[in-house]
Amino acid sequence: MARTDSDPLTVPVAANSSSDLAEANVDLTAAAGVEEVPPELVAQSMGEYVRAYWRRVRGGDSGVLPVVVGIILVYVAFQIADSKFLGAQNVVNLLEQSSIYMLLAMAEIFALLLGEIDLSTGLVMGLAAVTLAELVQPAGAANCALCPHGLAFPWWVAIIVTLLICMGIGAIQGTLVARFRMPSFIVTLGGLLILEGVSLIVLNGNPVRLGNLQLYDIFWGHFSTLVSWILLAVLVVATGATWWFRDAGRRRRGLVAPPASFTAVKIAAVIVAGVVVVLLCNENRAHFGVIEGVPYLIPIVFAVLFAWTVLLQRTRFGRYVYAIGGNPEAARRAGVSLASVRTWCFVLAALTAGIAGILFASWQVFLTTNIIKSANSYVLLAVAAAVIGGTSLFGGRGKTIHGVLGGIVIGGIYNGLYLLGVQSEWVDVGIALVLLAAGTIDVLSRGGGRPGTT
């Protein structure tokens, strides 16, 4: 269907629309959260797009704008406070630390999209970390309460087992939420506590050392500079081509698509960001010797981002997640199995938290009971990251990329405050304020609370 002026879909019936607005006896749901039409849908040119986008931002629906602004503000502020902040060494450091927040935020998003919350992600990460460490203990080590003689699993087996355990935890929590309809808040709060206790039992009072080279490399290892560039090239070509051809194809077939210039700008942004990251990573960041090249964990995080983005945006399952978050009754009537989708979301959240745990173990190397206790504070940061990134606490709105963007902000704040030598109490205070700010923005961008609330 070619797009012509007489196409019934694109000709606004002017008389109707103004009197519609005038007479709108809209039901509460629509009234509470009336959103402007996203500009990418109707803009025919870049100029129109920008104008429509600005109108939408002024109307309150700001999408990823706050987080991008946040990133800029935070990073500029810290750079001013300490000029080492944006140096190559620190940036890579920052990215490495942020990876944990990013993964946990991506985990949290699965629950948030449903309109639920998962408070146990931090502890799932913690349990995964200590379990991994214990599983690879060589024979003869006498550490953990559950396996007194050291299990000496091969590293990849340990990873699989750990992730399976995490999925099991997610399944239990998910079942309590989805089938017994217990509030997710309470279930995951209880889960958090139980997992903390279990983690302490696994550690059995003794710290454990992750003595495996491959696992250590997950966090600390890196590609060579050449391979780094090759990877970037592959990524750019793959995503660029996908975006370009998909949008061009849609435009050709007369379906809704953004203007060509917009797609071009998106691709350019990816190229620029990618080049900057690779350049920074390729600078020598070691105090002694040479460490150059993109760390392994960056493609790992990217792989997770890619997988979950495809799952949520391009599969039936993902569609149902958004539907349940938006209107569970509608989803139910349409034949969606609410219990099954909800349970799987908690499984995937726990799985992602498990992946975070593997990176966490690799990062910390030496796992003590204090580490377990600190794992708790990560969940708040994960929620804050997801919300700052643009995911709504009310459900139905959000994307996996928000976790990555929010993670960059939180990681930046943490790293910056650490560089400045701020005490941890004040950091707690700071994060609390950031969380509040994120929540406020979420509420304001919804036009005042969950649609339909009084």
Next chain:
Amino acid sequence: MTLTQGKLEPGTSGEPAPDVDLTAAAGVVEVPPEILAQSLGEYFRGWWQKLKSGDSGMLPVLVAMVIVAVVFELITPENAFLRPGNLVYIFGLSSVYMVLSMGEIVVLLLGELDLSIGAVALMGGVIAYKLVQQPSPNFPWWAAIAVSLLCCGLIGAIQGTLVARVKIPAFVVTLGGFLFFTGMIVIILGGADTSLGLDPTVPNQAVLYNLVQGNLDVVVSWVGAGVVVVVLGAMTWLGAAARRRSGLVAPPASLAAIRIGLMAAAAVAVLAICTVNRGGVFATIEGLPWVIPVVLGILGFWTVLLQRTRFGRYVYAIGGNPEAARRAGVNLAGIRTWCFVLSAATAGFAGILLGSFYYGQYSSNVGDPGQLVLYSVAAAVIGGTSLFGGRGKPIHGVLGGLLIGGIAYGVSLMNLGTLSIPLEYILPGAVLLLAVFVDVTSRRGARTGKDAARV
């Protein structure tokens, strides 16, 4: 035939087909038996019906208390659980959870959740303790308490405003509050390893110290208890009689008698336990601990406020159906904000009690704010309060708090070696899950507020 002639008959002979409201048909809630019963027998039959249809109220917690008492008595070393000294200790420990829980219940009734209540409690305690320090500022104890409660109320006002007017979800606001004040406490104390102490020999500070640790004289205890029972009993009896006389809905006379009897029996039991010397060979510790009348006083305050004032009525209304309350002219934002204020102030007082329980020492790890919140929520839910709003009473907090305290103490009595620290985490988690699970499954017939509309 036209409309004016004849009767408006349903249509044919045979049974009329009454109007069907699908919602009512789907979840018919029995009329509470106290309303319809004319005799004691009827009352109990009605109560049994209510139980079977899923509205079990306080029964689970009472049953659980019996089970816990029996189980722990059997499994603790030397059957030490039910000794008078331990029972009083349990009450002291539970007092914190009871008061905290009463504060949390107010927020739960609205259908919200206050996660910061633990941290605010610690704030309240720290502020009060800091204010009575010698040589400065050396506030009189009543002023220290007042200022502390005012500060906590202010915290509640800020959180309440963010929730009620700015409409940020309560759990985000209170989560932020939790973090904020956890950090704040360390800052006020002056560092992670410092602590504040009370000197019980200083009369001003002794008052705060004695809140949990001090006891009334034995004679005063009995007399006081007697007075309270008589007064409450008279109020119950005369109130019921007056209602019956004027033809209003009232429970049967025998029921009022039973209630008074139970109250008296409970009072006697408690006093008997407290009168026994529980100090052992080295000291004489006997008499009703101050903490009992203090907690009962708070219970009385909250019960009156929630059950007998307009404010309380509005709180329940908002929890049950906010839209209906709004249309009836209730000031939603105002009531909600006040609930957070009063709940925070209550939490502050719980914090003061907490310090007293720990022998007047306040350090940054005297209480884990997270654990405090969990226990208070668990206590409320176990006691019979709904997480979704519209259903609950302050007494639920007292009963639930007692149960939680009993479990916590019972576990600590058992020597579990390396498992004891992990259990400190696993136990509250398991208790919370169990409480909510029981609530969700056994109280199906009483779904109120947001719960009724969940898909």
Next chain:
Amino acid sequence: MSEENEHGVGPHPSTTAEPLLKLRGIDKHFGAVQALYQVDLDLPAGQVTGLCGDNGAGKSVLTRCIAGVHQPDRGQIYFEGRPVHIRQARDAAALGIETVYQDLALADNLDIVQNMFLGRERTRHELLDEDSMERSAGETLAGLRVTSVRSIRQPVGSLSGGQRQSVAVAKAVMWNSKVVLLDEPTAALGVVQTRMVLDLVRRLRDHGLAVMVISHNLNDVFEVADRLAILHLGRMVAEAPAASFDRQSVVEFMTTGVSGGRPDASYTSLEQPAEAAETEA
């Protein structure tokens, strides 16, 4: 009230032929409450049947029996002449019976295409086939002349009430449906949007579907219905071409179950003649 409706088309010839959907003797009770008693109903193809009745008369229950949400205790449903058992919503959908409930069941955060295909998405290699879904949705909307929507990828939350209703109706009729039940489609709408929806209802009829509209609003009913069926306290007290009623008689039937009636009215309800004789003064 003339015999012909305003489009100048008389009652569809299939009134005399087998109706597409036929209910006979439907009983339904909930506990001690009898919601439906011996209800008969004809839904002919190519006609709009207005189901009227006061609150609590049983309209929603009857609709849900047809839609498969409830099972009748007694009685039989005939579809295209064959007896059928509709035990769940999926059975009704399989037959081609679609229902649009009063709350519309739309997810505000999803766009029009996503809502229209909710639960029945098309996939290619396990991934959603967005292009084909978008095209089909567009064609359906165009076929129903729903033109006031700016973009088919607009989130449903940003549409007006009438547009949302149109999307909900379009969602219902996309799937080779033969019978469409609309529960209070104009209840929350203003004048202009009501017009939009009623036009839509007529177009459904013109496509040959059997349409049943439940409504309180007698203005809307009289505008669009070819037949009226009136429930009173669970019984079908009147069922005939719309032309045989006037406003007063409909109100009388709704509120009392009987009416002085017009001499040329032909009632298909079994009870009516005996009652009329009984209560004739």
